[in-house]
Amino acid sequence: MSAIEGMRIRGYARASRAEMGRALAEANASALNAPSPNTGEVRHTALPDTFDGIRFEIGRMIRYVQDAASDPVVARHTSDVCNQYKAMVASMNGPVPSAEDAFCVEAIDAWCRDHFCYVNDPPNIEVIQTPRRMIKQTKIPKDVTRFMCEPFFDAFEQVGIRLRDEYVSPDLYIGDCDEAACAMLGMCSTVGSGREGSRVGSPGVKLGPLQYRFGGNDGTLHHVWSYVGVNGGFVDADHTEPDFKLGDHSRFEAFETVEVPL
Amino acid sequence: MRGLGRVTADRVRFDYGRLAQTVQDTRKDGMLIDFARQICARFADMVKYWSGREGRPMAVHNNKTLFLEAVDIWCRKRFCNSGSGQWTTNPVDVIKHAAGPYFAAMELDDPSRYRMPRQAPPPSYVGTHEDAIATALGLCACLEVQPLQFRVGLVNGTPEHVWGRAHADGKWYDIDFSRPEFKLGDYMEFQDYEEVEIPL
Numbered sequence: 001m002s003a004i005e006g007m008r009i010r011g012y013a014r015a016s017r018a019e020m021g022r023a024l025a026e027a028n029a030s031a032l033n034a035p036s037p038n039t040g041e042v043r044h045t046a047l048p049d050t051f052d053g054i055r056f057e058i059g060r061m062i063r064y065v066q067d068a069a070s071d072p073v074v075a076r077h078t079s080d081v082c083n084q085y086k087a088m089v090a091s092m093n094g095p096v097p098s099a100e101d102a103f104c105v106e107a108i109d110a111w112c113r114d115h116f117c118y119v120n121d122p123p124n125i126e127v128i129q130t131p132r133r134m135i136k137q138t139k140i141p142k143d144v145t146r147f148m149c150e151p152f153f154d155a156f157e158q159v160g161i162r163l164r165d166e167y168v169s170p171d172l173y174i175g176d177c178d179e180a181a182c183a184m185l186g187m188c189s190t191v192g193s194g195r196e197g198s199r200v201g202s203p204g205v206k207l208g209p210l211q212y213r214f215g216g217n218d219g220t221l222h223h224v225w226s227y228v229g230v231n232g233g234f235v236d237a238d239h240t241e242p243d244f245k246l247g248d249h250s251r252f253e254a255f256e257t258v259e260v261p262l
Numbered sequence: 263m264r265g266l267g268r269v270t271a272d273r274v275r276f277d278y279g280r281l282a283q284t285v286q287d288t289r290k291d292g293m294l295i296d297f298a299r300q301i302c303a304r305f306a307d308m309v310k311y312w313s314g315r316e317g318r319p320m321a322v323h324n325n326k327t328l329f330l331e332a333v334d335i336w337c338r339k340r341f342c343n344s345g346s347g348q349w350t351t352n353p354v355d356v357i358k359h360a361a362g363p364y365f366a367a368m369e370l371d372d373p374s375r376y377r378m379p380r381q382a383p384p385p386s387y388v389g390t391h392e393d394a395i396a397t398a399l400g401l402c403a404c405l406e407v408q409p410l411q412f413r414v415g416l417v418n419g420t421p422e423h424v425w426g427r428a429h430a431d432g433k434w435y436d437i438d439f440s441r442p443e444f445k446l447g448d449y450m451e452f453q454d455y456e457e458v459e460i461p462l
Contacts, residue, residue, distance in 0.1 A: 117303040117306075118324050122406060123406055123408055123462040127292075127295060136368055137368070139374040140373050140374075141367060141377075143378050144363045144367050144378055145364070148301065148304075152304070152305050152335060155339065163312060167311055167312075
């Protein structure tokens with residue numbers, strides 16, 4: 001049985017701010033040209049516990065977003081999300097201006113927030129999935145997830161709680177902060193790209209620049225979220241805290257950003 | 263041999279190195295990481311649903327105790343009960359059976375088009391208790407439920423039985439599948455105990 005598409009595993013290095021700054025500066029220029037993993041492909045990469053490892057990881061996160069921009073699975077899905085959101089808003093507030101970029105960010109952010117489940121990576125391992133893979137996770141049929149979770153229904157029944165007939169498993173994608181940011185930016189990268197299924201709003205609608213934003217305290221940077229250019233400004237989208245909304249992010253002493261060249 | 267079957271009772275020392283290697287290998291295995299994420303996220307959502315329905319909503323966000331409970335329940339149900347399927351001594355075979363349709367669906371560009379065929383019953387796990395525990399601890403490690411230990415029960419200074427311990431949200435929990443009536447936190451009583459830290 002082949003396992004997973006787009007899951008990259010490596011030793012994790014905790015970067016100092018200075019190291020991270022160098023890593024970010026060099027990530028764009030580094031020759032991390034291997035394409036994203038294909039369906040069913042898992043790559044394991046052992047990396048040094050230095051800023052070279054960080055640079056590699058960021059480079060791969062950038063590449064995953066770049067590849068998502070031309071991925072029809074990501075583009076079609078993003079188009080559906082934005083169009084459904086636009087229709088919902090229109091039904092409540094009337095027509096949405098066709099040149100309005102912001103509704104795309106709101107739509108993608110709302111969808112990600114509704115479907116993302118935060119978990120930590122294993123100790124000393126960094127797992128990164130492609131946006132394509134995370135979107136596919138949300139389309140798993142209910143009977144498949146139910147089959148996998150059958151022991152839980154039995155356990156609940158043993159203590160008199162019958163969930164089998166009433167509980168509906170949600171559509172989820174699961175990961176830590178870098179996967180949350182990667183999924184958000186990957187979906188944003190398809191808006192206005194002109195690729196199949198990616199026409200959202202007017203032809204002129206385009207989100208960008210797209211950036212990863214890093215934050216940390218005590219001389220380290222240890223958290224990442226997405227930072228999306230829209231209408232000439234930027235908006236933070238951090239999906240790792242359940243109470244956050246678009247524009248919120250965790251408070252840190254230090255911040256750095258790196259742009260995804262598209 | 264039924265269900266968990268063989269609980270090691272010989273007087274040779276347990277091969278902690280091999281068991282620890284199983285834990286370490288599990289946490290590096292993409293299929294098992296994905297499986298651990300799936301079952302724990304979904305168990306947490308079930309608890310959220312049920313607790314909300316009862317009017318006592320529980321915080322499930324990255325709740326490591328719930329993740330540990332998910333792994334414990336899943337493994338206890340599948341490794342300790344005799345199934346009607348084929349026998350296996352490899353705990354991962356049992357996981358592959360449960361996760362097979364998930365990975366088959368993920369092979370498609372649109373997994374929603376996957377139609378799950380009729381599934382065979384889960385394999386009956388007839389391997390050792392120690393291998394089952396090591397696999398369960400490995401699944402815990404996939405969710406960063408740590409630190410992890412093997413705990414050894416001693417009689418007259420001799421190791422008689424080994425099980426697992428996991429630390430979640432500030433508390434240690436014993437994981438012992440050797441008795442069907444046990445649940446998370448239960449373990450067999452011995453004269454003395456030793457703990458062996460599992461490096462991750």
